[in-house]
Amino acid sequence: xxxxxxxxxxxxxxxxxxxxxxxxxxxxxxxxxxxxxxxxxxxxxxxxxxxxxxxxxxxxxxxxxxxxxxxxxxxxxxxxxxxxxxxxxxxxxxxxxxxxxxxxxxxxxxxxxxxxxxxxxxxxxxxxxxxxxxxxxxxxxxxxxxxxxxxxxxxxxxxxxxxxxxxxxxxxxxxxxxxxxxxxxxxxxxxxxxxxxxxxxxxxxxxxxxxxxxxxxxxxxxxxxxxxxxxxxxxxxxxxxxxxxxxxxxxxxxxxxxxxxxxxxxxxxxxxxxxxxxxxxxxxxxxxxxxxxxxxxxxxxxxxxxxxxxxxxxxxxxxxxxxxxxxxxxxxxxxxxxxxxxxxxxxxxxxxxxxxxxxxxxxxxxxxxxxxxxxxxxxxxxxxxxxxxxxxxx
Numbered sequence: 001x002x003x004x005x006x007x008x009x010x011x012x013x014x015x016x017x018x019x020x021x022x023x024x025x026x027x028x029x030x031x032x033x034x035x036x037x038x039x040x041x042x043x044x045x046x047x048x049x050x051x052x053x054x055x056x057x058x059x060x061x062x063x064x065x066x067x068x069x070x071x072x073x074x075x076x077x078x079x080x081x082x083x084x085x086x087x088x089x090x091x092x093x094x095x096x097x098x099x100x101x102x103x104x105x106x107x108x109x110x111x112x113x114x115x116x117x118x119x120x121x122x123x124x125x126x127x128x129x130x131x132x133x134x135x136x137x138x139x140x141x142x143x144x145x146x147x148x149x150x151x152x153x154x155x156x157x158x159x160x161x162x163x164x165x166x167x168x169x170x171x172x173x174x175x176x177x178x179x180x181x182x183x184x185x186x187x188x189x190x191x192x193x194x195x196x197x198x199x200x201x202x203x204x205x206x207x208x209x210x211x212x213x214x215x216x217x218x219x220x221x222x223x224x225x226x227x228x229x230x231x232x233x234x235x236x237x238x239x240x241x242x243x244x245x246x247x248x249x250x251x252x253x254x255x256x257x258x259x260x261x262x263x264x265x266x267x268x269x270x271x272x273x274x275x276x277x278x279x280x281x282x283x284x285x286x287x288x289x290x291x292x293x294x295x296x297x298x299x300x301x302x303x304x305x306x307x308x309x310x311x312x313x314x315x316x317x318x319x320x321x322x323x324x325x326x327x328x329x330x331x332x333x334x335x336x337x338x339x340x341x342x343x344x345x346x347x348x349x350x351x352x353x354x355x356x357x358x359x360x361x362x363x364x365x366x367x368x369x370x371x372x373x374x375x376x377x378x379x380x381x382x383x384x385x386x387x388x389x390x391x392x393x394x
Contacts, residue, residue: 008088015086018093024084029055029095030103035206036074044072047206048080048095051107056094057082063098070102074207074238075109078102108207112214116241119216124223125244131228133248136262137196139166141227143186146171150201150232150253157257162264168195174202179212184221191225197260198225200242201232201253213240222246232256359384 005013018024031048038044042061047054057080059067072078082097119125140158144150146169158165172186173179183200190198200222202210212218213233222229222245231246232253243249250256301307361368362381368374374393382389 007091011086011088011091014093015088018085026081027084027095028079028081030077030079031055032108033072033074033076033078034208036072038072044068044097044100046072048078055084056092057097058094059097059100067097067099069100072100075112076102077107077109108211112207112241115214115216115219116244119219119241119245124219129223131247133228133230133259134196136267137165137260139168139195140260141190141193141195141198142167142169143172143183143190143198143200144169144202144253145174148174149203150174153203153252153254154199154201154257157254158261161258161261162267164264165261168193173212175205175209175212180215180218183212183215183218187218187221187225187229191227195227198227198229199232199250199253199256199260200229200246201250201256202234203253204235204238210234210238210240213242215241218242219245230256230260 029048031050031054034047034049034054036044036046042064044057044059044064046057048057049055059082070076070078079101080095080097081099081101082095084093084095086093123129142151142154144154151169155167158167168190170186170190173182187198187200202213210233213231219241222231222242228247230248230250231240231243232250232255233240233242234252236251239249248259250259359382362383363374363378368380374380376393378393380391380393382391
């Protein structure tokens with residue numbers, strides 16, 4: 001009868017086999033880093049792979065200080081030295097690293113850098129071609145997997161921020177060999193529907209998982225879109241060719257939804273504040289215009305022909321009164337002067353003297369001043385104060 005073992009017993013047996021193998025006790029393996037995670041505890045987890053196979057690697061925090069000879073990042077080529085053993089609780093074998101050294105860039109990373117450099121030289125990343133993301137988008141296109149967590153993140157954020165925004169899904173594959181062509185077709189389809197903005201995204205993953213977003217056909221499809229595109233591929237630390245080609249990069253799909261979907265509550269509050277400021281401004285402007293109008297009406301009244309005529313008539317009346325006063329004064333002065341002159345004239349008048357018994361003699365209409373001028377039988381005239389006497393010289 002065959003003996004039956006528990007899973008724990010079997011895994012422990014396999015682990016002992018690994019531990020007794022001299023080669024596996026200290027082995028150095030070269031490969032490319034994929035699906036790298038730097039845990040908050042200090043442990044490092046990643047997959048070491050080549051073209052044909054892969055193995056899980058873990059370096060505990062106690063080995064980092066002396067054993068970590070380089071800064072590990074996605075896509076780089078490293079040499080890991082450590083022990084191959086079995087993790088009994090999970091039933092899988094993995095390489096427990098005691099030392100990690102830089103062995104050069106990995107093949108995928110080299111391809112990534114080569115494509116990035118070439119597309120950048122062609123101008124696909126140039127800021128000149130970046131289209132602005134509309135502030136108040138009404139229709140948003142989504143290019144992602146219909147079953148992925150990225151779609152749910154976008155839907156949740158959009159529903160919370162503004163449930164009235166229209167969301168249109170153009171589903172596609174986001175991983176695997178067929179994914180680039182699927183993404184291109186989904187982009188072309190949604191762009192033809194002319195939404196206000198497109199979100200292209202998926203959740204996090206290894207460099208291989210995200211590799212379809214490093215495809216040149218996908219980059220050109222993004223560049224050719226008439227609609228602004230927000231790229232939201234992977235996590236915040238992940239950068240793909242799609243991120244550089246898109247009009248805007250978001251660190252996560254949730255962040256892309258926040259950038260694309262305006263917050264309705266904030267927008268309404270902002271609108272109310274602007275309305276209040278506009279009312280205050282209009283009230284102030286109205287009062288200012290009313291005061292200005294009153295001033296203009298006063299000026300108009302002042303310069304109205306009727307007002308001008310009244311003013312001229314008042315001026316005329318004033319001048320007439322002044323003229324009458326001046327004329328009266330002048331007339332009185334002349335009367336007084338005339339009286340004085342009249343008195344002087346009367347005082348020197350011959351008629352004044354004739355009243356006292358005097359008279360004067362005329363001959364031929366002229367005054368006879370000397371007696372020697374008279375001749376016998378001359379006809380003369382003696383003028384008195386009350387008449388004249390005709391006489392003849394004898």
